[in-house]
Amino acid sequence: MEIPYTVTARPDTGLWNAKVGIWLFLASEVMLFGGLFSAYVFLRLDADPGAWPHGLLNVPVGTMNTAILIVSSVTVVMAWASLKMRRFRAYWWYMLVTILCGVIFLGVKLIYEWPQKFEHFGAFIKKDALEKYEPYLGNHHLAEKGLPPRTEISGHLHNHEALHDENVKEYEIALDPVNADPANPAMDRPHFLYIPPTEKVAKIEKADVEYANMFLPKHSAYFASYFTITGLHGLHVLAGVIVFTYLWLPVGTKLYKRNPEHLANRVEVAGLFWHFVDLIWIYVFALFYLL
Amino acid sequence: MNETHDSLAAETAPADEHAAHDVAKHIRGYLMVGATLLTFTAITVFLSYVNFGTQKANIAVAMLVATFKACLVAAIFMHLSSEKRMIYRILIFTFFFVFGLFWLTYLAWYDPITR
Numbered sequence: 001m002e003i004p005y006t007v008t009a010r011p012d013t014g015l016w017n018a019k020v021g022i023w024l025f026l027a028s029e030v031m032l033f034g035g036l037f038s039a040y041v042f043l044r045l046d047a048d049p050g051a052w053p054h055g056l057l058n059v060p061v062g063t064m065n066t067a068i069l070i071v072s073s074v075t076v077v078m079a080w081a082s083l084k085m086r087r088f089r090a091y092w093w094y095m096l097v098t099i100l101c102g103v104i105f106l107g108v109k110l111i112y113e114w115p116q117k118f119e120h121f122g123a124f125i126k127k128d129a130l131e132k133y134e135p136y137l138g139n140h141h142l143a144e145k146g147l148p149p150r151t152e153i154s155g156h157l158h159n160h161e162a163l164h165d166e167n168v169k170e171y172e173i174a175l176d177p178v179n180a181d182p183a184n185p186a187m188d189r190p191h192f193l194y195i196p197p198t199e200k201v202a203k204i205e206k207a208d209v210e211y212a213n214m215f216l217p218k219h220s221a222y223f224a225s226y227f228t229i230t231g232l233h234g235l236h237v238l239a240g241v242i243v244f245t246y247l248w249l250p251v252g253t254k255l256y257k258r259n260p261e262h263l264a265n266r267v268e269v270a271g272l273f274w275h276f277v278d279l280i281w282i283y284v285f286a287l288f289y290l291l
Numbered sequence: 292m293n294e295t296h297d298s299l300a301a302e303t304a305p306a307d308e309h310a311a312h313d314v315a316k317h318i319r320g321y322l323m324v325g326a327t328l329l330t331f332t333a334i335t336v337f338l339s340y341v342n343f344g345t346q347k348a349n350i351a352v353a354m355l356v357a358t359f360k361a362c363l364v365a366a367i368f369m370h371l372s373s374e375k376r377m378i379y380r381i382l383i384f385t386f387f388f389v390f391g392l393f394w395l396t397y398l399a400w401y402d403p404i405t406r
Contacts, residue, residue, distance in 0.1 A: 013375060013376075013377045014375045014376075014377075015375050015377060015378070019375075019378070020377065020378075020381075023378050023381050023382070024381060027381055027382065027384070027385040030385050030389055031385070031388060031389065031392070034389045034392050034393070035392065038392055038393060038395075038396045041393075041396050041400075042396060042399070042400070045400050059336065063332060063333075063336050066332050067329055067332060070325060070328045070329055070332065071325065071329075073325070073328075073364065073368055074321060074322065074324075074325035074368075077321050077368050078318070078321065081314045081315075081317065081318055081321070084310065084311060084314040085311045085314055085315060086311065189340070189342075192336075192340065271368075272369055275364050275365075275368045275369045276369070278364055278368075279361045279364045279365065282357050282360045282361050282364070283357050283361070285332075285357075286335060286339075286353045286354065286356070286357045290335065290336065290339035290353055291339065291346075291349065291350055291353055
């Protein structure tokens with residue numbers, strides 16, 4: 001049986017099926033991400049002064065990934081426009097660029113950004129021991145300037161066995177620049193360029209530590225929400241790449257030969273989903289990387 | 292529910308000369324929007340290193356720029372600037388519920404009942 005309105009619009013609504021379908025789906029997606037963003041707002045407002053981390057993510061890399069998604073949004077709309085103008089060759093190239101952009105975005109996330117976090121370590125110091133670690137925290141300097149205090153010392157962990165072995169009594173950390181030189185006014189605000197941990201090593205007694213872990217979801221509310229939201233967003237990018245690849249493969253060519261308008265409609269619907277994923281990233285980038 | 296005859300015809304007509312020309316007209320616009328989005332990405336990164344006095348002010352500025360970018364994507368790339376009435380109806384419901392969700396978040400935080 002032929003399904004009606006896959007290519008032509010229904011006379012009463014002026015819409016073909018998939019257009020209504022994708023918008024209903026996107027409406028549910030708005031609520032899905034809305035719930036997560038609302039959780040983020042709760043966690044962030046509930047954080048103690050100075051406890052919500054700033055500058056832990058690599059801003060130039062995040063900016064590059066944002067630009068990649070924007071470029072892919074342009075190329076997917078150009079792919080659709082090319083089909084409408086019956087320029088299949090152009091469509092094929094625009095679609096290829098879109099797919100590559102999606103793959104690069106995911107690659108940067110999974111090969112560079114996330115693993116770099118997993119290698120990083122942070123220890124939250126107990127309140128009564130803050131003074132002892134003042135050379136790494138610089139809270140006197142921050143108090144003079146009216147800035148919220150630091151409670152965490154972070155960097156690369158030298159003795160990983162300290163995470164599990166109860167007989168190891170201290171953590172050895174190659175300090176992040178902010179803890180290596182905490183009273184330097186240049187460290188008051190996050191840097192644009194990522195600076196790797198220094199050579200300076202600090203020993204922190206476990207007895208003075210409230211909580212310590214690698215930069216994993218359980219490290220803090222910040223990383224829990226970061227990994228949840230960027231993870232779900234990454235799954236959406238992956239889904240988009242899979243759908244685009246399907247439409248780009250010979251299956252798409254066959255459909256184009258049979259009914260070019262049908263392929264154009266499919267690309268439009270997949271494109272709407274892709275733009276939505278781009279739209280979510282615009283907020284993710286601002287909330288997690290910049291604020 | 293009746294659409295104007297013109298817009299319906301444009302939707303249903305097979306891609307003839309007229310439809311192709313219609314799309315071609317918009318291509319420059321798509322490229323311009325892409326360039327604007329890239330520019331505003333650079334602007335929002337720059338503004339995040341400017342101290343607006345309070346953290347709240349910085350958040351407000353960043354959210355304003357992000358919302359402007361999101362509106363551009365929705366209006367131009369997602370064709371919401373000229374969509375059929377049924378799509379708008381779906382979205383009005385969506386925004387009603389999203390607004391409700393964030394309003395509840397706000398109420399929970401500022402707690403106007405027990406305060």
